Amino acid sequence: MPMSPSSSAQEARKAIAVRLREIRKDAGLSGHDVAVSAGWYKSKVSRIENAVTPPSPEDIRAWCRACGAGDQAADLIAAARSADTMYVEWRRVQRSGLKQLQESYLPLYERTKVFRTYCANVVPGVLQTHAYASALLRSISEFHETPDDVNAAVEARLDRSARVVREGNHRFALVLEESVLRHRVGNAETMAGQLGYLLSAMAFPSVSLGVIPFSAERRMWMIETFSVYDEEQAEAELLTARVNVTVPSEVQQYLKAFGNFSRLAVYGADARALITSAVDALE
Numbered sequence: 527m528p529m530s531p532s533s534s535a536q537e538a539r540k541a542i543a544v545r546l547r548e549i550r551k552d553a554g555l556s557g558h559d560v561a562v563s564a565g566w567y568k569s570k571v572s573r574i575e576n577a578v579t580p581p582s583p584e585d586i587r588a589w590c591r592a593c594g595a596g597d598q599a600a601d602l603i604a605a606a607r608s609a610d611t612m613y614v615e616w617r618r619v620q621r622s623g624l625k626q627l628q629e630s631y632l633p634l635y636e637r638t639k640v641f642r643t644y645c646a647n648v649v650p651g652v653l654q655t656h657a658y659a660s661a662l663l664r665s666i667s668e669f670h671e672t673p674d675d676v677n678a679a680v681e682a683r684l685d686r687s688a689r690v691v692r693e694g695n696h697r698f699a700l701v702l703e704e705s706v707l708r709h710r711v712g713n714a715e716t717m718a719g720q721l722g723y724l725l726s727a728m729a730f731p732s733v734s735l736g737v738i739p740f741s742a743e744r745r746m747w748m749i750e751t752f753s754v755y756d757e758e759q760a761e762a763e764l765l766t767a768r769v770n771v772t773v774p775s776e777v778q779q780y781l782k783a784f785g786n787f788s789r790l791a792v793y794g795a796d797a798r799a800l801i802t803s804a805v806d807a808l809e
Contacts, residue, residue, distance in 0.1 A: 536577070542606055543577040546589055550575075553593035563592035581606060601773050608772040615767045620672045624663055624679035628686060635690045638755040639697065642784045645751045646703045648711060649720055652687045653700070653727050653735075658720040659683050661712030691732060701736045701787045703748060707804035714808045721805045725798060736791030737800045746786035754780050 550560055550571075557571040564585075573579035574589075581589065583603045590599040619627050635641075643650045648662060659680045667676050690696045707724075710717050728735050752762040760771040760780040771777055792800070 538605065538608075538612055539580055540577045542581070542602060543575050545602060546581070546586070547575045549590065549593045549595045549598065553595065555593060560589060560592045564588040583607075601775050604773045608770060612770050612772075614770065616670055617766075619768075620670055623673040623675035624667055625675045625682050628679050628682035632686050632689070634755060634759075635686060635696075636694070638690075639695060640756055641690075641696065641698045641700075642754040642781070643698070643752070644701050644749075644784055644787050645706055646748045647706065647709065647751055649702070649706060649724065650700050651683055652691055652698060653724060653733075654683065654687070655716075655720045655723050656680060656684060657716040658711055661716055665711075691727075691730065697732050697734075699734045699736075699784075699788070701738065701784070701791045703738050704740050704800055704804075707737065707801055708807070718805055718808050721801050721808075724801055728794075728798065734793070735797060736788060736793045737797045738787060738790045739792060739800060742790045744790070746783065746790060749783065752780055752783075754784060757781060 550557070557575070558568050560566075561568040561571045565588075570579065574581050574585065583606070586602045586606065587596075587599050590596050590602070619630070641652070643652075649658060651659070654662070660676065663676050663679050663683070666672075667674060667679075691698065707721060711720070724735065727733050750762050750764060752760060754760045754777065757777060758772065760777050762769045762771070762780075771780065791797070
């Protein structure tokens, strides 16, 4: 059973506290030593190490300086900042329906210059047609038993996509597993329209679309769908929650995975051939 957002955040805080304790011990320092160096009461060191008091960014910098581990401060600060948002249950953000969730992404989408998305299950939201998005969001709404605002949510998704794909200085690097082309979301007509739109979207100047063929020799296993926004944030989608990643070293892992998937994919005429084959299979 997945943890609630609050318990997940507390586990993240405990992990930060454990790491700070390890850094102190690796440096051969006592709690008193760190307190003296940072100008704190000794009790503050104990509260931080026991996850009673969340450390501020300056607390983490002072701790790492005292332990000669200044190079670890950035990752720890990022982890501390993301503790409350790192694991968010869908039922929490879908409580009032799906439209508000779609709209909540707009500020992130508008400030992102480069989108990198790997999809193993469905077509990326930025390239979904009205019929495909309607069928997909309808199934999500029914499964999660959210208030029925699917029509409004679809319009919000398409409006958001139009803003970022056709307007502004944004670039999209999208990699799909071939299975995405074959999984039917909606009926055959819906899939035919969606696949046809993918063929059209390949001509957009802002879009690079690759497909990993079934026949590819796997050097990277299939994982959950994820997106990386610039090089600042990654988001992975689970059945029950989304996982937000802002720790620089972890974001780099997602960038590395995306690079591996990109090298497995085919582009241009080869990708169009796979999409066309999937269209033909609908008949």
